[in-house]
Amino acid sequence: MxxxxxxxxxxxxxxxxxxxxxxxxxxxxxxxxxxxxxxxxxxxxxxxxxxxxxxxxxxxxxxxxxxxxxxxxxxxxxxxxxxxxxxxxxxxVGRPEYPISIEIRKGPFGIIESYGERWVQHRRFALHVLRDFGLGKNLMEEKILGEVTAMIDAIRKSPDDVDMQNIFDACVGSVINSLLFGYRYDETNMAQFLELKNRMNKHFKMAAEPIGGLIGMYPWLGNFPFFKSFKNVIMDNWMGLMKMFRRQAEERLTTIDYESEESSDYVEAFLKERKKHEHEKGFGGFEMEQLESVCFDLWVAGMETTSNTLYWSLLYVLLNPEVHRKVSEELNKEIGTDRIITTSDRSKLNYVNATINETQRLANxxxxxxxxxxxxxxxxxxxxxxxxxxxxxxxSTVMYDPEIFPEPYLFRPERFLESDGSLKKVEELVPFSIGRRQCLGEGLARAELFLFFANLFNQFDISLHPENTSPATEKEFGITMKAKNYRVVMKNRY
Ligand code: HEM
The missing domain is CATH 3.30.43.20 (Uridine Diphospho-n-acetylenolpyruvylglucosamine Reductase; domain 2)
Incomplete structure (x- = not known):
């Protein structure tokens, strides 16, 4: 029976x-x-x-x-x-709920994984704050150019054997951190940055593994021996990140000047908005849990993506000498000195822009x-x-579609140029995705990619390190794809 x-x-x-x-x-x-x-x-x-x-x-x-x-x-x-x-x-415009994420975030907080009213409110707020930083006093470009200068200085300290991944990570991490918390990374707080970076790397790697997907869907699996240690690592790592952000946000609560109208970073703008809603239920959606989750989202979404793209761009150019030559020629012709390139130079540098576009497509x-x-x-x-x-x-399938991009695995910036050399708009180039949930940081990311790339190639003659002349182009697995480490040699162009 x-x-x-x-x-x-x-x-x-x-x-x-x-x-x-x-x-x-x-x-x-x-x-x-x-x-x-x-x-x-x-x-x-x-x-x-x-x-x-x-x-x-x-x-x-x-x-x-x-x-x-x-x-x-x-x-x-x-x-x-x-x-x-x-x-x-x-x-x-909805997002699925992943039980493990809800457990760690204490609800569907943040931007990336929120939906409904909360998402509308905080996507709008974030865009508004970022736009404010980008307009008027142009805080955004100022912060990026500060990091471009830091990158150039770091390279000049030991130009004969450079791994640019570390330098891009620290500079891009400093841009996002100073937009969020108002300070950058230097020798005094490098340990904090390295801890963050380590945790982020682990987080991405584990989230992309099938077992990470399984635990994400069924956190209760963590009660069983095989899954227990895996879940513990995910939790420790992720909670550790949330705690770091929470601690910093709480420190700011005690020092903030509510009298001044202007905010110089995201946390300050958020806390001022929170104050306006202090008599409403749940601070009108501006709870500390929301702030902690937004910091996590902007860090996760804004750091690895941009830094990894820059690392790919350097690798692809070095492996394609003809592209390298054309980038250098354009910089000689349009800039011609060692001055710092700014976003006002963008419209002159078509080949540089096409090379960045092609990097985003191929790095996918x-x-x-x-x-x-x-x-x-x-x-x-x-x-x-x-x-x-x-x-x-x-x-990703669109950007490797051979019907749209013939021979999709070849690096060809010319795909993005008209026959007269002007930049071609190709609608299928969609690294920032499409529609209403399209990347919120696209403007910031585009400015960073242009300013770091153009200034790097304008300042330095770059070649692969003699012990590392054929670096691998296979992608390292994670949620965003990383290039394997390679080293370069830099010489001043001016
Ligand atoms: C090269 C750099 C970047 C790439 C390739 C990239 C790509 C993406 C993609 C593909 C999405 C998913 C959109 C969808 O749901 O279909 C996304 C979402 C998002 N990105 Fe980016 N991103 C980059 C940089 C940034 C930066 C610098 C920030 C923040 C400062 C950022 C913040 C976000 C946020 C908050 C979302 C979620 C948007 C929402 O759900 O409404 N990203 N990004």
Whole structure:
């Protein structure tokens, strides 16, 4: 009798898993019990672009990928992405909840993982603060140029053997930290920066592993021996980051000058807004938990992405001598001195801009874009997709699509130039994603990429270190793709 009940339950479970749950979803690989399709991430060539391409080939431009028990509808075709995520952008503004993240953040706080009213309020607030820093007194460019000068000084201290990853990390980290907290990293607080960077690296690496995905979906797995130590590392690491941000924000609470109208950093702007809402329930959405989560989001989203792109840009240029020559020629012609290049030079440096664009396309930092959820029922390519379905516009597949970018794995800045040498607008170049949840830091990131790249190549003749003349171009796995370490030699150009 018991055997009969167990067999029936098992058959019911299989019926649900293999047919019932999938009946209204676009096709896709068969999910396995518990892990869904997570095993595919391990079976295919890392970091996963190929897997998404193969799934597109096999199941068409819209397919379902199972992240453990969570079905993710994935849209890979540019025309469909444009038609739905841009033109009907308001339908795709939700975010899925990941139980482990909710546990650590103490709720759906922040910007990246919040949704509904909170997301609207804080995305608007963040854009407003960043715009304020960018306009008028141009605090943003001032802070970036301060770090460009720090980069040049750091290189000049030991130009014969440089690993630019560390220098980019410290400079880009200083830009975001000084926008958030008002101070940069130098010899006096380098230990704090290194701790942050270490924790961030670990965080990204673990979050991108299939086992990280599994624990993210089922934090209770951490009660079992095999998963326990893994979950403990994730928790310690992530909580440690949140504590660092919380401590700094609380320190500011005691020193802030509420009388002055202007704010010189994000935390100050947030705390002043909090004060205005102090008599409202939950400080009108400006709780300390929200601040701690926003600091985490802006740090996570703003540091590794930009620094890794810069490291790729240097590698790709050094491996393509013809591109290097053209970058140098343009800088000689348009700048011609060792003065610091500013954003007002941007429109003159078409080849430099095209090289940065091509770096962003080829580095293709996020094999798997952040997922959204539908906030109403939608129909894509004939599939009826209900409200609250997890859905991902897969920008990495678009940027490696050979129909759009022929020979997509070759580095060719000319893709982004018109025949008269002016910069070509290519709508399918979407490293910052698309629609209403498009990257919030795009303006900041673009300014950083241009100013660091242009000034680096204007100041220095750069070559690969003689002991490291053919560095690897394979990507190191994480949520954003890292280049493997390589070293360079720098000589002053002026
Ligand atoms: C090269 C640098 C960067 C790249 C390639 C990049 C890329 C992205 C991508 C692909 C998304 C996902 C959008 C989606 O959901 O479809 C995103 C979201 C986001 N990015 Fe960036 N990003 C970069 C730099 C930055 C910087 C410097 C900041 C902040 C200062 C930032 C803040 C954010 C935030 C807050 C979100 C979440 C937006 C939301 O959910 O409304 N990013 N970024």
């Amino acid at each position: 018991i055997l009969l009940i167990l067999t029936s339950l098992f058959l019911l479970y299989l019926f649900d898993l293999l047919y019932w749950k999938r009946r209204n979803l676009p096709p896709g690989p068969t999910p396995l019990p518990v892990i869904g399709n997570l095993h595919l991430l391990n079976n295919e060539v890392k970091p996963g672009y190929k897997m998404y391409e193969n799934l597109k080939e096999k199941y068409g431009p819209v397919y379902t990928f199972w992240m453990a028990s969570l079905p993710m509808v994935t849209v890979t075709d540019w025309q469909l992405i444009k038609q739905h995520f841009i033109k009907e952008g308001g339908n795709f 930092l996020l094999p798997m874009n952040l997922s959204r959820t539908t906030v109403v029922d939608v129909e894509i390519a004939g599939f009826k997709i209900p409200k609250d379905t997890v859905i991902t516009p897969q920008i």
